[in-house]
Amino acid sequence: MTTTTQARPLFAATLTPHNALSRSGQHWVIAVFVVLTSLPAMALFSLGAWPVLVFLGLDLVAVAWALTVARRRSRAYEKITLWPDQLELVRVDETGRETRQVFSPFFVRLVIDRDYEERTRALRLRIGEELHEFGAFLSPDDKASFAKVFGTALKKARH
Numbered sequence: 001m002t003t004t005t006q007a008r009p010l011f012a013a014t015l016t017p018h019n020a021l022s023r024s025g026q027h028w029v030i031a032v033f034v035v036l037t038s039l040p041a042m043a044l045f046s047l048g049a050w051p052v053l054v055f056l057g058l059d060l061v062a063v064a065w066a067l068t069v070a071r072r073r074s075r076a077y078e079k080i081t082l083w084p085d086q087l088e089l090v091r092v093d094e095t096g097r098e099t100r101q102v103f104s105p106f107f108v109r110l111v112i113d114r115d116y117e118e119r120t121r122a123l124r125l126r127i128g129e130e131l132h133e134f135g136a137f138l139s140p141d142d143k144a145s146f147a148k149v150f151g152t153a154l155k156k157a158r159h
Contacts (some may be wrong), residue, residue, distance in 0.1 A: 009084035011153035013146070019074035026067045033063055078134055082153055084158055089125070089134060105157040109142035112147050120144040 021029065037056045039109040044052045072094045079090040087103045103125065111131065120143040125132045135143055 007083070009081045009159050011080070011082050013080050013136060013150070015078040015080070015135045015146070017074050017076065018139070019070065019071070021067065023071070026071060030060070030064050030066060031061060073137075076137070080134065080150070082150075082157055084102065084157060087125075087154075087157075089132065091134075101132065105154060108145065108154065110151050110154055112143075120147060123147055 007040065013072055037060065040055050043054050044050075075094045075096075077092050079088075079092075081088045081090075082105060085104070087105045087108055089101045089103070091099045091101075107127055109126040111124040111126045112120055113124070117123050119140040123135045123138075123146070125134065125142055136147060138146065
């Protein structure tokens with residue numbers, strides 16, 4: 001016999017990195033880059049400076065590689081779910097591999113690292129002496145607003 005619960009979590013959020021370019025946008029950026037570098041490349045080639053073409057080609061490969069890596073990394077996400085008796089942190093990397101950590105909310109403290117201008121640099125969960133960073137890909141403003149909401153929910157779970 002199995003039982004299912006209709007309980008709802010106290011807090012649930014999925015943190016995802018910002019992705020500015022779609023796949024077609026990435027192709028457009030590379031195409032514009034090719035057009036803009038081919039004009040000086042032809043001029044330099046006609047002047048006899050053909051070795052410059054190698055470096056322009058390397059630039060093209062570097063830009064395409066960087067855009068591909070950034071797009072692949074944007075597939076990663078983190079899920080944070082707070083129940084009355086546990087805090088669940090699920091991380092999914094860009095390949096789809098999932099790691100799950102479960103903590104007791106009574107022993108978890110939210111640690112917010114700030115820089116000298118009071119911008120939020122990092123969010124961490126402190127469990128005893130262990131620190132678990134999460135939301136590293138968020139902007140400082142997103143980290144600050146998430147910390148405010150999550151910190152309030154964590155306090156409610158302890159009471």
